[in-house]
Amino acid sequence: MRVQADREVCIGAGMCVLTLPEVFDQDEDDGRVVLRTPEPAPALAQRAREAVALCPSRALSAAP
Amino acid sequence: MTTEPLTFPLTRTGPFDLPAEVLAMRADRPITRVRYPDGRTGWLVTRRAAVRAVLADPRFSARQELRSTPFNTAAETPPAIPGMFIGMDPPDHTHYRRLLTGQFTVRRMRRLTTRVEQIAAEHLDLMAAAGPPADLVPAYAVPIPALVICELLGIQPAMREPFMQATARMSRIDAALEEKQRAMAEVSGHIAEMVRHKRAEPADDLLSGLIADGGRLTDDEVTTMAFLLLGAGFDTTANMLGLGTFALLSNPDQLPAVTDPATVDNAVEELLRYLPIIPGTIRSALEDIELEGVRIAKGESVMVSIPGANRDPEHFADPDTLRTARDTAGHVAFGHGVHQCLGQQLARVEMRVALPALFRRFPDLALAVPPEQVPLRDDMVIGGVHALPVTWGA
Numbered sequence: 001m002r003v004q005a006d007r008e009v010c011i012g013a014g015m016c017v018l019t020l021p022e023v024f025d026q027d028e029d030d031g032r033v034v035l036r037t038p039e040p041a042p043a044l045a046q047r048a049r050e051a052v053a054l055c056p057s058r059a060l061s062a063a064p
Numbered sequence: 065m066t067t068e069p070l071t072f073p074l075t076r077t078g079p080f081d082l083p084a085e086v087l088a089m090r091a092d093r094p095i096t097r098v099r100y101p102d103g104r105t106g107w108l109v110t111r112r113a114a115v116r117a118v119l120a121d122p123r124f125s126a127r128q129e130l131r132s133t134p135f136n137t138a139a140e141t142p143p144a145i146p147g148m149f150i151g152m153d154p155p156d157h158t159h160y161r162r163l164l165t166g167q168f169t170v171r172r173m174r175r176l177t178t179r180v181e182q183i184a185a186e187h188l189d190l191m192a193a194a195g196p197p198a199d200l201v202p203a204y205a206v207p208i209p210a211l212v213i214c215e216l217l218g219i220q221p222a223m224r225e226p227f228m229q230a231t232a233r234m235s236r237i238d239a240a241l242e243e244k245q246r247a248m249a250e251v252s253g254h255i256a257e258m259v260r261h262k263r264a265e266p267a268d269d270l271l272s273g274l275i276a277d278g279g280r281l282t283d284d285e286v287t288t289m290a291f292l293l294l295g296a297g298f299d300t301t302a303n304m305l306g307l308g309t310f311a312l313l314s315n316p317d318q319l320p321a322v323t324d325p326a327t328v329d330n331a332v333e334e335l336l337r338y339l340p341i342i343p344g345t346i347r348s349a350l351e352d353i354e355l356e357g358v359r360i361a362k363g364e365s366v367m368v369s370i371p372g373a374n375r376d377p378e379h380f381a382d383p384d385t386l387r388t389a390r391d392t393a394g395h396v397a398f399g400h401g402v403h404q405c406l407g408q409q410l411a412r413v414e415m416r417v418a419l420p421a422l423f424r425r426f427p428d429l430a431l432a433v434p435p436e437q438v439p440l441r442d443d444m445v446i447g448g449v450h451a452l453p454v455t456w457g458a
Contacts, residue, residue, distance in 0.1 A: 012161075028171075
């Protein structure tokens with residue numbers, strides 16, 4: 001699986017970091033999303049999809 | 065099916081229950097006609113999918129001058145003043161919010177855990193020293209989030225009391241508009257004074273940082289943004305702690321999940337889902353929009369019911385029961401869309417610390433009055449309890 005994050009759309013709510021800190025982080029300065037890895041391990045795929053669905057600004061997407 | 069539009073206020077039926085009208089809509093209608101106090105008609109949306117759809121759709125505007133509200137009888141609301149970004153749409157909203165998001169990240173808020181633990185312990189010491197009974201609202205629920213947000217912003221302790229009193233006056237539903245405006249002006253005046261002081265003598269706090277890094281923010285803009293953060297930081301978490309404690313005392317089988325570090329995070333999420341603190345939020349249609357089989361006309365205001373969405377049986381089984389072990393993902397207690405709560409990670413830290421600390425210090429904590437005598441905030445915009453008389457050590 002591959003996840004993408006659009007920093008222009010991100011509003012820094014932190015839902016992705018809360019849901020899956022192994023994959024998502026926040027920029028120390030502006031709070032916007034930073035991908036720790038664009039290809040989460042298969043074991044994390046379910047929670048990565050959950051993070052995508054929960055993102056309030058639709059800044060995240062996932063492809064299988 | 066009724067033909068007359070619903071009117072406000074909606075009928076509150078108990079401390080933890082949905083308004084009667086929202087509960088009645090659960091069976092057959094995700095959306096219904098309402099009439100706002102300003103005389104205009106609009107819509108009430110109560111199911112989770114539709115609530116999220118409205119809040120994520122840029123065709124639904126948050127601009128305050130476009131919307132009717134359940135509390136405002138005035139026909140016209142002026143546009144948001146510079147810095148009042150909750151009443152704006154992107155890109156104006158984005159400009160202001162981005163100046164703050166770095167201050168409220170998950171990591172930065174978790175760093176406050178130790179300090180919140182100290183503040184909670186100090187207030188528990190005061191309660192223990194004074195002895196039972198106590199009113200948990202002024203003794204614990206209100207001062208913890210108030211102190212934390214004041215420290216974060218860099219507000220001197222002496223400023224806190226006048227600020228809290230003015231905040232309480234401006235959030236009364238039944239207060240006359242002039243009284244609310246007077247209270248808001250008073251609060252703004254206090255903050256403006258502080259902003260001038262910090263521009264002259266910067267310190268290591270959020271307000272000073274905003275003045276320095278915000279680039280071209282005026283004192284008025286910084287004042288307005290601080291006003292927003294303080295207002296949001298005072299009332300919401302305080303009511304979560306007050307009503308949350310009431311809910312846990314009413315569901316004692318759920319208490320072990322709160323005092324166990326392994327389960328407290330999810331228990332807090334369940335309290336966020338379950339407690340009807342924020343009744344809803346309003347958006348206004350910028351064009352004609354189809355939603356759930358109705359046509360919302362351009363200019364109409366849509367109120368989304370946050371408690372309705374959080375009790376949607378399509379997403380949460382047995383939704384009216386507090387179950388700390390359930391899968392809580394997808395609740396909308398902090399809203400959804402680009403306006404989702406900026407301070408949510410701070411609120412989480414405060415609740416994850418304050419609730420377990422209370423029940424660990426006083427394991428036999430109990431209501432000091434019958435539950436039906438706990439005064440509910442049915443007269444306030446933000447729900448919860450006015451007082452929570454508690455006792456311990458019997």
